[in-house]
Amino acid sequence: MHADPIDQARCLVHSRFPDALSVVLAGSTATGRATASSDLDLAVLIEDGGVTYRETIRFEERVVELFVHTPIGLLELFAADVAARRAVLQNMYASGFVLVDSQGAAGRARALAEADLREGPPPLEPEAVDTKRYGLTDALDDLGDAGDPIERLAVAGYVVNAAAELLCDHHHAWIGGGKWLPRRLLEADPERGAALLDGHHHLCGSGDPAALIGAASEVLDLVGGPLREGYRRAWHGINESVSAARRVHG
Known part of the structure; x- marks a missing residue:
């Protein structure tokens, strides 16, 4: 296994994403918590027209988690993470180690991530x-x-x-x-x-x-104490596939 995970990440990016707009190394490697068996977490921003995806690969005997996205895909993923109240990708960009930054793309993505993190998650209804x-x-x-x-x-x-x-x-x-x-x-x-x-x-x-x-x-x-008697939950919707079938069959 490569002695330096950061150098290893650079090698992977050079061979697989030579035209990336930005690449950020996140996770334990970026925060100093990595062990010899830690995987590499890479957030890869590519040009519009590409495909947004997540993929797990093995590179030089190390597991690598790839988070690949276009600029539009990145905004969609940020919105999904906010809705889920987890901000996984935002934390990757905010605390990660920048490997590639073409024309400030990584900096702009980090600024958006940090803005979401400052705002905080939406409150539960x-x-x-x-x-x-x-x-x-x-x-x-x-x-x-x-x-x-x-x-x-x-x-x-x-x-x-x-x-x-x-x-x-x-x-x-x-x-x-x-x-x-x-x-x-x-x-x-x-x-x-x-x-x-x-x-x-x-x-x-x-x-x-x-x-x-x-x-x-x-x-x-x-948050209001124990809740037993008096609890009531209304059903607010039906399955989308059932709804679609009803529309089709009148």
């Missing part, structure tokens, strides 16, 4: 908050009653994710998945985020759910 409150309340009841250790672990995972989403929304903060969930959670609320993560870690080791229940209950109190 009140109905969505209530639905998540209800689901977390129900899960905490299950967690307290769960006798089966496998079921307890499964419910605990749901509790952490649901509480994290509510806590991040409360702070108008971006959320994350996988390894980014604890990172985003601690950025949003170092104290309560750590309590959730520590509670989950303690449960996984000991089987005792008390600390996690306490931490998640504190999050619930921030």
Whole structure:
């Protein structure tokens, strides 16, 4: 494997994307967290008329995640990431290491990314908050009653994710998945985020759910408290394919 992942990324870009408008190396390699087996995350901006896609390849024995997009595709992906409240691509551009910058393209993309990050994610609609409150309340009841250790672990995972989403929304903060969930959670609320993560870690080791229940209950109190009786969710639409069929068949 190439000794220097940045040099390796440059070699890949030179051979595969010689005409790229910009290329940004993101992820652990750009932030100094890379290990010998870390993959390379590359955001590649190409000319309009090309294809926007994501692809995983292997280059010189290293896994590479390619995020390739046209200028129009980049705007669409930024909008999708904002709607999902995750800002994955924005973080890549904002914190990544620039490998290629043709006529300021990387700088312009980074400016757009940073603007989105400063603005923050859209807030959850009140109905969505209530639905998540209800689901977390129900899960905490299950967690307290769960006798089966496998079921307890499964419910605990749901509790952490649901509480994290509510806590991040409360702070108008971006959320994350996988390894980014604890990172985003601690950025949003170092104290309560750590309590959730520590509670989950303690449960996984000991089987005792008390600390996690306490931490998640504190999050619930921030956003309106537990929700059981009185919860009601209206159905606002039907499946698009059913709707299309009805239009066709009158």
